Amino acid sequence: MFLICIGAGVSSALTGEISTKNKNQQSSEILLSTSFEEPWVLDKDGDYKAPPGWDVDGICKGYQWYSIAEQYTHYWSDIKDNETPYDLSHSGVTSACIWWSDGYREPPSVGTRQDEWLITPTLDFSRYVSINLSFWSIYYWDPGCVHFNYIKVSTDNGKSWEIVADLVHDPQWRLGGNIWENFNYFEYPINIDLSQYAGEPSVKIAWHYLYQGEEGGRGIWVIDDVKISGTPIPDVTPPALSIEKPRNALYISNEEIFPFFIPVIVGYINVTVNAVDNETGISYVEFLVDSKTKAKVSTPPYVWEWREFSFGPHTLQVKAFDKAGNFASKELVVWKFF
Known part of the structure:
Protein backbone atom coordinates (compact mmCIF):
# COMPACT_ATOMS: atom_id res chain seq x y z
CA MET A 1 0.00 0.00 0.00
CA ILE A 233 -24.88 36.28 20.26
CA PRO A 234 -28.58 36.59 21.18
CA ASP A 235 -30.16 39.74 19.79
CA VAL A 236 -32.06 41.42 22.64
CA THR A 237 -31.97 44.94 21.23
CA PRO A 238 -35.21 46.27 19.77
CA PRO A 239 -35.24 48.10 16.46
CA ALA A 240 -34.87 51.86 16.24
CA LEU A 241 -38.30 53.25 15.35
CA SER A 242 -39.78 56.65 14.57
CA ILE A 243 -43.00 57.95 13.02
CA GLU A 244 -41.99 60.33 10.26
CA LYS A 245 -45.51 61.17 9.15
CA PRO A 246 -47.82 62.46 10.55
CA ARG A 247 -46.08 64.91 12.87
CA ASN A 248 -47.67 67.74 14.82
CA ALA A 249 -49.18 69.52 11.85
CA LEU A 250 -52.33 69.99 9.79
CA TYR A 251 -52.49 67.66 6.77
CA ILE A 252 -54.97 67.92 3.90
CA SER A 253 -54.96 65.05 1.38
CA ASN A 254 -51.48 63.92 2.49
CA GLU A 255 -49.96 67.41 2.21
CA GLU A 256 -48.59 69.19 5.28
CA ILE A 257 -50.18 72.64 5.43
CA PHE A 258 -48.65 74.17 8.57
CA PRO A 259 -47.37 73.09 12.01
CA PHE A 260 -49.97 72.48 14.70
CA PHE A 261 -49.87 71.41 18.34
CA ILE A 262 -51.34 67.95 17.46
CA PRO A 263 -51.60 65.90 14.24
CA VAL A 264 -54.80 66.81 12.38
CA ILE A 265 -55.60 64.95 9.16
CA VAL A 266 -58.22 65.87 6.63
CA GLY A 267 -58.73 63.18 4.00
CA TYR A 268 -56.16 60.45 3.42
CA ILE A 269 -52.51 60.31 4.56
CA ASN A 270 -49.51 58.07 3.96
CA VAL A 271 -48.41 57.02 7.42
CA THR A 272 -44.62 56.77 7.11
CA VAL A 273 -42.27 54.98 9.52
CA ASN A 274 -38.50 54.71 9.77
CA ALA A 275 -37.37 51.36 11.25
CA VAL A 276 -33.79 50.08 11.47
CA ASP A 277 -32.24 47.03 13.14
CA ASN A 278 -28.48 46.61 12.82
CA GLU A 279 -28.31 43.09 14.26
CA THR A 280 -30.81 40.67 12.75
CA GLY A 281 -32.70 43.12 10.54
CA ILE A 282 -36.33 44.21 10.33
CA SER A 283 -38.90 41.48 9.87
CA TYR A 284 -41.95 43.71 9.41
CA VAL A 285 -43.68 46.88 10.55
CA GLU A 286 -47.27 46.73 11.81
CA PHE A 287 -49.73 49.65 11.59
CA LEU A 288 -52.64 49.82 14.06
CA VAL A 289 -55.52 52.23 14.65
CA ASP A 290 -57.29 52.03 17.99
CA SER A 291 -55.51 48.70 18.67
CA LYS A 292 -56.76 47.14 15.41
CA THR A 293 -54.18 45.97 12.87
CA LYS A 294 -54.56 47.73 9.53
CA ALA A 295 -51.44 46.64 7.64
CA LYS A 296 -48.11 44.81 7.88
CA VAL A 297 -45.23 45.88 5.67
CA SER A 298 -42.12 43.66 5.43
CA THR A 299 -39.89 45.71 3.13
CA PRO A 300 -38.96 49.39 3.12
CA PRO A 301 -40.27 51.95 2.61
CA TYR A 302 -42.58 51.30 5.55
CA VAL A 303 -45.67 53.21 4.44
CA TRP A 304 -49.39 52.62 4.91
CA GLU A 305 -52.05 54.67 3.13
CA TRP A 306 -54.79 55.54 5.63
CA ARG A 307 -57.95 56.26 3.64
CA GLU A 308 -60.68 55.08 6.04
CA PHE A 309 -63.46 57.58 6.66
CA SER A 310 -63.46 58.78 10.26
CA PHE A 311 -64.34 61.77 12.38
CA GLY A 312 -62.54 62.54 15.61
CA PRO A 313 -59.57 61.33 17.66
CA HIS A 314 -57.78 58.00 17.12
CA THR A 315 -54.73 56.27 18.56
CA LEU A 316 -52.26 55.55 15.78
CA GLN A 317 -49.69 52.90 16.75
CA VAL A 318 -46.77 51.37 14.84
CA LYS A 319 -44.68 48.36 15.83
CA ALA A 320 -41.38 47.26 14.27
CA PHE A 321 -40.33 43.63 14.75
CA ASP A 322 -36.81 42.36 14.12
CA LYS A 323 -35.95 38.83 13.01
CA ALA A 324 -35.08 37.78 16.56
CA GLY A 325 -38.57 38.65 17.81
CA ASN A 326 -37.73 41.94 19.52
CA PHE A 327 -40.06 44.83 18.82
CA ALA A 328 -40.34 48.56 19.34
CA SER A 329 -43.65 50.39 19.53
CA LYS A 330 -44.64 54.04 19.21
CA GLU A 331 -48.06 55.66 19.22
CA LEU A 332 -49.68 59.06 19.03
CA VAL A 333 -53.17 60.50 19.17
CA VAL A 334 -54.34 62.06 15.91
CA TRP A 335 -57.52 63.80 14.83
CA LYS A 336 -58.85 62.62 11.48
CA PHE A 337 -61.70 64.02 9.44
CA PHE A 338 -63.13 62.33 6.33
Whole structure:
Protein backbone atom coordinates (compact mmCIF):
# COMPACT_ATOMS: atom_id res chain seq x y z
CA MET A 1 0.00 0.00 0.00
CA PHE A 2 1.60 3.27 -1.13
CA LEU A 3 -0.34 5.09 1.56
CA ILE A 4 2.01 3.55 4.12
CA CYS A 5 5.63 4.45 4.71
CA ILE A 6 7.92 2.06 6.64
CA GLY A 7 10.62 3.66 8.74
CA ALA A 8 12.98 2.24 11.36
CA GLY A 9 11.01 -0.97 11.52
CA VAL A 10 7.79 0.85 12.35
CA SER A 11 4.79 0.47 10.03
CA SER A 12 3.09 3.81 9.29
CA ALA A 13 0.76 5.63 6.90
CA LEU A 14 -0.05 8.14 4.94
CA THR A 15 -40.14 55.51 22.42
CA GLY A 16 -43.37 55.86 22.97
CA GLU A 17 -43.08 52.41 24.31
CA ILE A 18 -40.00 50.31 23.67
CA SER A 19 -40.59 46.61 24.18
CA THR A 20 -38.34 43.61 23.69
CA LYS A 21 -39.13 40.02 23.05
CA ASN A 22 -36.45 37.46 22.23
CA LYS A 23 -36.53 33.88 21.03
CA ASN A 24 -34.66 31.62 23.45
CA GLN A 25 -33.18 29.28 20.87
CA GLN A 26 -30.44 30.59 18.58
CA SER A 27 -29.97 28.75 15.32
CA SER A 28 -26.48 27.98 14.10
CA GLU A 29 -25.04 29.92 11.17
CA ILE A 30 -22.57 28.57 8.63
CA LEU A 31 -19.44 30.71 8.50
CA LEU A 32 -17.52 28.53 6.05
CA SER A 33 -18.35 25.36 4.12
CA THR A 34 -16.43 23.60 1.37
CA SER A 35 -16.02 20.16 -0.15
CA PHE A 36 -13.06 21.37 -2.28
CA GLU A 37 -14.91 20.87 -5.56
CA GLU A 38 -14.03 24.36 -6.88
CA PRO A 39 -10.83 24.49 -8.95
CA TRP A 40 -7.83 25.53 -6.88
CA VAL A 41 -6.12 28.77 -7.89
CA LEU A 42 -2.84 30.48 -7.08
CA ASP A 43 -2.99 31.78 -3.51
CA LYS A 44 -2.19 35.35 -2.48
CA ASP A 45 1.53 34.51 -2.23
CA GLY A 46 1.55 32.97 -5.69
CA ASP A 47 3.61 30.01 -4.44
CA TYR A 48 0.96 27.28 -4.32
CA LYS A 49 -2.53 26.63 -5.60
CA ALA A 50 -5.27 26.71 -2.95
CA PRO A 51 -9.06 26.77 -2.68
CA PRO A 52 -10.31 30.24 -3.63
CA GLY A 53 -9.63 32.61 -0.73
CA TRP A 54 -7.51 30.05 1.15
CA ASP A 55 -3.73 29.88 1.50
CA VAL A 56 -1.26 27.02 1.10
CA ASP A 57 2.25 27.39 2.52
CA GLY A 58 5.14 25.02 3.04
CA ILE A 59 8.68 23.97 2.20
CA CYS A 60 7.97 21.14 -0.26
CA LYS A 61 7.52 21.25 -4.03
CA GLY A 62 7.95 17.59 -4.99
CA TYR A 63 5.82 14.48 -5.23
CA GLN A 64 6.09 10.70 -4.75
CA TRP A 65 8.75 9.11 -6.94
CA TYR A 66 6.55 6.21 -8.03
CA SER A 67 3.83 8.51 -9.37
CA ILE A 68 3.61 8.77 -13.15
CA ALA A 69 1.54 11.93 -12.69
CA GLU A 70 2.28 14.61 -10.12
CA GLN A 71 -0.85 14.36 -8.00
CA TYR A 72 0.76 12.63 -5.01
CA THR A 73 2.28 15.84 -3.67
CA HIS A 74 4.37 16.42 -0.56
CA TYR A 75 2.35 19.63 0.00
CA TRP A 76 -1.38 20.33 0.23
CA SER A 77 -3.16 20.00 -3.10
CA ASP A 78 -6.47 18.93 -4.52
CA ILE A 79 -6.81 15.36 -5.73
CA LYS A 80 -9.64 13.83 -7.71
CA ASP A 81 -10.95 10.30 -7.43
CA ASN A 82 -10.03 9.53 -11.04
CA GLU A 83 -6.38 10.44 -10.36
CA THR A 84 -5.77 7.65 -7.86
CA PRO A 85 -6.86 4.05 -7.27
CA TYR A 86 -7.89 5.10 -3.75
CA ASP A 87 -11.27 6.64 -2.99
CA LEU A 88 -10.06 9.78 -1.24
CA SER A 89 -13.14 12.01 -1.33
CA HIS A 90 -15.91 11.91 1.25
CA SER A 91 -18.39 13.66 -1.05
CA GLY A 92 -18.12 14.79 -4.64
CA VAL A 93 -14.95 13.78 -6.45
CA THR A 94 -12.28 16.05 -4.93
CA SER A 95 -10.57 16.38 -1.56
CA ALA A 96 -7.59 18.21 -0.06
CA CYS A 97 -4.67 15.83 0.35
CA ILE A 98 -1.00 15.68 1.34
CA TRP A 99 1.29 12.65 0.97
CA TRP A 100 4.24 11.68 3.12
CA SER A 101 7.48 12.80 1.52
CA ASP A 102 10.10 10.47 0.13
CA GLY A 103 12.30 13.45 -0.77
CA TYR A 104 11.74 13.08 -4.50
CA ARG A 105 12.35 16.40 -6.31
CA GLU A 106 13.06 18.17 -3.02
CA PRO A 107 16.30 20.13 -2.47
CA PRO A 108 18.86 18.65 -0.04
CA SER A 109 18.04 21.39 2.47
CA VAL A 110 14.50 20.01 2.66
CA GLY A 111 15.04 16.30 2.10
CA THR A 112 12.07 14.38 3.48
CA ARG A 113 11.06 17.05 5.98
CA GLN A 114 7.58 18.55 5.69
CA ASP A 115 6.13 21.75 7.16
CA GLU A 116 2.94 22.13 5.13
CA TRP A 117 -0.04 24.39 5.83
CA LEU A 118 -3.59 24.62 4.51
CA ILE A 119 -5.14 27.83 5.88
CA THR A 120 -8.69 29.17 5.75
CA PRO A 121 -9.60 32.71 4.82
CA THR A 122 -9.88 35.15 7.74
CA LEU A 123 -13.09 34.51 9.68
CA ASP A 124 -15.01 36.91 11.92
CA PHE A 125 -16.17 35.25 15.17
CA SER A 126 -17.06 38.53 16.89
CA ARG A 127 -20.84 37.99 16.69
CA TYR A 128 -20.87 34.46 18.08
CA VAL A 129 -21.02 32.79 21.49
CA SER A 130 -19.95 29.35 20.30
CA ILE A 131 -18.00 28.02 17.31
CA ASN A 132 -17.69 24.48 15.95
CA LEU A 133 -15.30 23.08 13.36
CA SER A 134 -16.23 19.83 11.64
CA PHE A 135 -14.68 17.92 8.76
CA TRP A 136 -14.16 14.40 7.46
CA SER A 137 -10.69 12.99 7.21
CA ILE A 138 -8.38 10.13 6.34
CA TYR A 139 -5.38 10.01 8.65
CA TYR A 140 -3.07 7.44 10.24
CA TRP A 141 -2.90 7.48 14.02
CA ASP A 142 -0.50 4.66 14.84
CA PRO A 143 1.28 5.56 18.13
CA GLY A 144 4.62 4.94 16.43
CA CYS A 145 4.12 7.73 13.89
CA VAL A 146 6.63 10.55 13.95
CA HIS A 147 4.65 13.11 11.93
CA PHE A 148 1.98 15.47 13.26
CA ASN A 149 -1.49 16.31 11.95
CA TYR A 150 -2.16 19.55 13.77
CA ILE A 151 -5.28 21.68 13.75
CA LYS A 152 -4.18 25.20 14.68
CA VAL A 153 -5.86 28.56 15.21
CA SER A 154 -4.48 32.07 14.82
CA THR A 155 -6.10 35.30 16.01
CA ASP A 156 -3.32 37.62 14.81
CA ASN A 157 -3.33 37.03 11.04
CA GLY A 158 -1.01 34.04 11.23
CA LYS A 159 1.78 35.59 13.29
CA SER A 160 1.27 32.97 15.99
CA TRP A 161 -0.68 29.71 16.15
CA GLU A 162 -2.27 27.65 18.91
CA ILE A 163 -2.62 23.88 18.66
CA VAL A 164 -6.19 22.74 19.25
CA ALA A 165 -5.76 19.12 18.13
CA ASP A 166 -3.20 16.60 16.88
CA LEU A 167 -5.05 13.81 15.11
CA VAL A 168 -2.03 11.51 15.16
CA HIS A 169 -0.96 11.67 18.80
CA ASP A 170 -4.01 12.76 20.82
CA PRO A 171 -5.69 9.52 21.99
CA GLN A 172 -9.19 10.97 21.57
CA TRP A 173 -8.72 11.02 17.77
CA ARG A 174 -7.76 7.35 17.46
CA LEU A 175 -10.99 6.64 15.65
CA GLY A 176 -11.99 4.01 13.12
CA GLY A 177 -9.54 1.37 11.93
CA ASN A 178 -12.14 -0.99 10.48
CA ILE A 179 -11.33 -0.20 6.83
CA TRP A 180 -7.59 0.40 7.06
CA GLU A 181 -5.77 -0.60 10.23
CA ASN A 182 -5.04 2.37 12.49
CA PHE A 183 -6.73 4.73 10.04
CA ASN A 184 -9.78 6.88 10.44
CA TYR A 185 -10.94 6.37 6.87
CA PHE A 186 -13.94 8.75 6.83
CA GLU A 187 -15.46 6.53 9.52
CA TYR A 188 -15.95 9.28 12.10
CA PRO A 189 -16.23 13.02 11.55
CA ILE A 190 -13.86 15.34 13.35
CA ASN A 191 -15.71 17.85 15.55
CA ILE A 192 -13.69 20.44 17.43
CA ASP A 193 -15.17 23.02 19.78
CA LEU A 194 -13.58 26.39 19.03
CA SER A 195 -15.80 28.38 21.38
CA GLN A 196 -12.73 29.71 23.20
CA TYR A 197 -12.26 31.91 20.12
CA ALA A 198 -15.83 33.22 20.06
CA GLY A 199 -15.78 37.00 20.02
CA GLU A 200 -12.53 37.22 18.07
CA PRO A 201 -12.83 39.43 14.97
CA SER A 202 -9.98 37.89 12.93
CA VAL A 203 -9.46 34.13 13.01
CA LYS A 204 -7.66 31.69 10.73
CA ILE A 205 -7.73 27.90 11.01
CA ALA A 206 -4.93 25.71 9.65
CA TRP A 207 -4.32 22.05 8.94
CA HIS A 208 -0.60 21.71 9.59
CA TYR A 209 1.31 18.59 8.48
CA LEU A 210 4.67 18.54 10.23
CA TYR A 211 7.51 16.03 9.88
CA GLN A 212 10.99 16.98 11.10
CA GLY A 213 13.05 14.08 9.77
CA GLU A 214 13.00 11.54 12.60
CA GLU A 215 13.08 7.81 11.87
CA GLY A 216 9.66 6.29 12.08
CA GLY A 217 6.31 5.95 10.41
CA ARG A 218 4.39 8.61 8.51
CA GLY A 219 1.22 8.79 6.50
CA ILE A 220 -1.01 10.75 4.16
CA TRP A 221 -3.66 13.17 5.36
CA VAL A 222 -6.91 13.86 3.55
CA ILE A 223 -9.64 16.31 4.55
CA ASP A 224 -13.04 16.93 3.01
CA ASP A 225 -16.41 18.56 3.75
CA VAL A 226 -15.11 21.28 6.04
CA LYS A 227 -17.77 23.25 7.89
CA ILE A 228 -17.37 26.02 10.46
CA SER A 229 -20.56 27.07 12.22
CA GLY A 230 -21.37 29.52 14.98
CA THR A 231 -24.21 30.30 17.36
CA PRO A 232 -24.85 34.05 17.21
CA ILE A 233 -24.88 36.28 20.26
CA PRO A 234 -28.58 36.59 21.18
CA ASP A 235 -30.16 39.74 19.79
CA VAL A 236 -32.06 41.42 22.64
CA THR A 237 -31.97 44.94 21.23
CA PRO A 238 -35.21 46.27 19.77
CA PRO A 239 -35.24 48.10 16.46
CA ALA A 240 -34.87 51.86 16.24
CA LEU A 241 -38.30 53.25 15.35
CA SER A 242 -39.78 56.65 14.57
CA ILE A 243 -43.00 57.95 13.02
CA GLU A 244 -41.99 60.33 10.26
CA LYS A 245 -45.51 61.17 9.15
CA PRO A 246 -47.82 62.46 10.55
CA ARG A 247 -46.08 64.91 12.87
CA ASN A 248 -47.67 67.74 14.82
CA ALA A 249 -49.18 69.52 11.85
CA LEU A 250 -52.33 69.99 9.79
CA TYR A 251 -52.49 67.66 6.77
CA ILE A 252 -54.97 67.92 3.90
CA SER A 253 -54.96 65.05 1.38
CA ASN A 254 -51.48 63.92 2.49
CA GLU A 255 -49.96 67.41 2.21
CA GLU A 256 -48.59 69.19 5.28
CA ILE A 257 -50.18 72.64 5.43
CA PHE A 258 -48.65 74.17 8.57
CA PRO A 259 -47.37 73.09 12.01
CA PHE A 260 -49.97 72.48 14.70
CA PHE A 261 -49.87 71.41 18.34
CA ILE A 262 -51.34 67.95 17.46
CA PRO A 263 -51.60 65.90 14.24
CA VAL A 264 -54.80 66.81 12.38
CA ILE A 265 -55.60 64.95 9.16
CA VAL A 266 -58.22 65.87 6.63
CA GLY A 267 -58.73 63.18 4.00
CA TYR A 268 -56.16 60.45 3.42
CA ILE A 269 -52.51 60.31 4.56
CA ASN A 270 -49.51 58.07 3.96
CA VAL A 271 -48.41 57.02 7.42
CA THR A 272 -44.62 56.77 7.11
CA VAL A 273 -42.27 54.98 9.52
CA ASN A 274 -38.50 54.71 9.77
CA ALA A 275 -37.37 51.36 11.25
CA VAL A 276 -33.79 50.08 11.47
CA ASP A 277 -32.24 47.03 13.14
CA ASN A 278 -28.48 46.61 12.82
CA GLU A 279 -28.31 43.09 14.26
CA THR A 280 -30.81 40.67 12.75
CA GLY A 281 -32.70 43.12 10.54
CA ILE A 282 -36.33 44.21 10.33
CA SER A 283 -38.90 41.48 9.87
CA TYR A 284 -41.95 43.71 9.41
CA VAL A 285 -43.68 46.88 10.55
CA GLU A 286 -47.27 46.73 11.81
CA PHE A 287 -49.73 49.65 11.59
CA LEU A 288 -52.64 49.82 14.06
CA VAL A 289 -55.52 52.23 14.65
CA ASP A 290 -57.29 52.03 17.99
CA SER A 291 -55.51 48.70 18.67
CA LYS A 292 -56.76 47.14 15.41
CA THR A 293 -54.18 45.97 12.87
CA LYS A 294 -54.56 47.73 9.53
CA ALA A 295 -51.44 46.64 7.64
CA LYS A 296 -48.11 44.81 7.88
CA VAL A 297 -45.23 45.88 5.67
CA SER A 298 -42.12 43.66 5.43
CA THR A 299 -39.89 45.71 3.13
CA PRO A 300 -38.96 49.39 3.12
CA PRO A 301 -40.27 51.95 2.61
CA TYR A 302 -42.58 51.30 5.55
CA VAL A 303 -45.67 53.21 4.44
CA TRP A 304 -49.39 52.62 4.91
CA GLU A 305 -52.05 54.67 3.13
CA TRP A 306 -54.79 55.54 5.63
CA ARG A 307 -57.95 56.26 3.64
CA GLU A 308 -60.68 55.08 6.04
CA PHE A 309 -63.46 57.58 6.66
CA SER A 310 -63.46 58.78 10.26
CA PHE A 311 -64.34 61.77 12.38
CA GLY A 312 -62.54 62.54 15.61
CA PRO A 313 -59.57 61.33 17.66
CA HIS A 314 -57.78 58.00 17.12
CA THR A 315 -54.73 56.27 18.56
CA LEU A 316 -52.26 55.55 15.78
CA GLN A 317 -49.69 52.90 16.75
CA VAL A 318 -46.77 51.37 14.84
CA LYS A 319 -44.68 48.36 15.83
CA ALA A 320 -41.38 47.26 14.27
CA PHE A 321 -40.33 43.63 14.75
CA ASP A 322 -36.81 42.36 14.12
CA LYS A 323 -35.95 38.83 13.01
CA ALA A 324 -35.08 37.78 16.56
CA GLY A 325 -38.57 38.65 17.81
CA ASN A 326 -37.73 41.94 19.52
CA PHE A 327 -40.06 44.83 18.82
CA ALA A 328 -40.34 48.56 19.34
CA SER A 329 -43.65 50.39 19.53
CA LYS A 330 -44.64 54.04 19.21
CA GLU A 331 -48.06 55.66 19.22
CA LEU A 332 -49.68 59.06 19.03
CA VAL A 333 -53.17 60.50 19.17
CA VAL A 334 -54.34 62.06 15.91
CA TRP A 335 -57.52 63.80 14.83
CA LYS A 336 -58.85 62.62 11.48
CA PHE A 337 -61.70 64.02 9.44
CA PHE A 338 -63.13 62.33 6.33
